[in-house]
Amino acid sequence: MGVVMAPPLRRRLACLVYEGLILLGVALCTAALVVFALRLAGVEGNVAVLRPVMQAAEGVVLTAYGAWFWSAGRQTLPMKTWRIEIVTAAGAPLSLRRALARAVLAWLWVMPALALSAALHATPRDTGLLLVAGVVLWAGTSMLRADRQFLHDALVGTRLRSAAAALTRTESLPLTPPPSP
Numbered sequence: 001m002g003v004v005m006a007p008p009l010r011r012r013l014a015c016l017v018y019e020g021l022i023l024l025g026v027a028l029c030t031a032a033l034v035v036f037a038l039r040l041a042g043v044e045g046n047v048a049v050l051r052p053v054m055q056a057a058e059g060v061v062l063t064a065y066g067a068w069f070w071s072a073g074r075q076t077l078p079m080k081t082w083r084i085e086i087v088t089a090a091g092a093p094l095s096l097r098r099a100l101a102r103a104v105l106a107w108l109w110v111m112p113a114l115a116l117s118a119a120l121h122a123t124p125r126d127t128g129l130l131l132v133a134g135v136v137l138w139a140g141t142s143m144l145r146a147d148r149q150f151l152h153d154a155l156v157g158t159r160l161r162s163a164a165a166a167l168t169r170t171e172s173l174p175l176t177p178p179p180s181p
Helices: 009-041 047-070 077-081 096-109 111-120 124-144 151-156
Strands: 084-088 158-162
Touching: 009 047, 009 077, 009 084, 009 124, 047 096, 077 084, 084 096, 096 111, 096 124, 096 151, 111 124, 124 151, 151 158
Parallel strands: none
Antiparallel strands: 084 158
16 A cells, blocks of 8 residues: 555644634533532632643543544544545554544644643743644644654554545446436
8 A cells, every 4th residue: 555645734734723613612611511510519719629620621521522533434524624534554444542542642732832831831822822833843743754644643553634535435436326127
């Protein structure tokens, strides 16, 4: 099997921006549920409890979102919109285990910037700038590879490819129904 070339970086980043909007909604719903649960428990005002519980809940939910949608040949809505799919190096759908590994490694897009932001006690504006810089640098790692795959995909053995490349089954279907007997 030949090298699986990644879709153009511009299309992958457009998909990432769209995905970010959906993840923002998922994160806000998660935050609302956490705040509600902590309020029921009577500890909503305790920052020492709120912050780690919120961060853990957000991490688990967002990681599960990626793992679920990337496994068993599924795609997120942005991936469907931008016609991008994720497969193993052999071209097979991802197992849940591999999708989970990819979801964990995908945190490398933002974790270095968030850690630096926390260490520097950065303002929200500076945190945003660090996040943008981190995403640009991480996306740039794909330019160092001949197949243009992101580094976390290379590490976990997955590949992004254009979904149109996988549609050979439907291309051979006739446009008209078969004659009735």
